[in-house]
Amino acid sequence: MKKRCWITEHPLDVNSVVNQASRREAGAINTFIGTVREFTKGKRTLFLQYEAYPAMAEKKLEQIAEEINQKWPGSETVIVHRTGRLEITDIAVIIAVSTPHRADAFEASRYAIERIKEIVPIWKKEHWEDGEEWIGNQKETKSGIPVKEENS
């Protein structure tokens, strides 16, 4: 069976992801496309380096797709995330969710990107003119399990 969630070093193609989410039962496909931004709080980024723990990242993306299935029955989720060096405007992540009705597609794709930022082992390093830094936004609990993960 074709994977619905995967990590790749190659440039991402929106059409193929949308096509994979497409099906006869769907009345809507919502896509989220995450891209590399040049300026963050006034600071200029030259490029980003993404790194993943690929096997686990694909499992956690699959978990998110399954969570979406539970929350929004009849949905189909496809997620792909790129790793390696990405230039400004490059696509880092594509999420496509198809659902029978549009409201669910909007909500579910928002849910997917927020969950990615909580539980999927992918990291980005910002490279600037005067330095570089690994970025980490997510909160962890003392026991070492992400907050939302523990509740789910």
Add this chain to the structure above:
Amino acid sequence: MNKILFFAGLREVVGKEEVKWDAAGLTVADVKQKVYSEYKNDQIQSSMIAVNEEFVRNDRTIEEGDTIAFIPPVSGG
């Protein structure tokens, strides 16, 4: 024997992606402490831990053959 994996900033601190230790019988908290005593970096204590690609708690006991991954705060998307 157990594989211990490091990623992102932690990989740079440790200077390698992977070390092999015999950690069977230790808890995740023990492993963290052992890695901390070797590399002395705050990211070690604040990292989440995955065993065999699933997040685990600090009281989880490591078994022979388990792969232990230090997961610093993630920043995908």
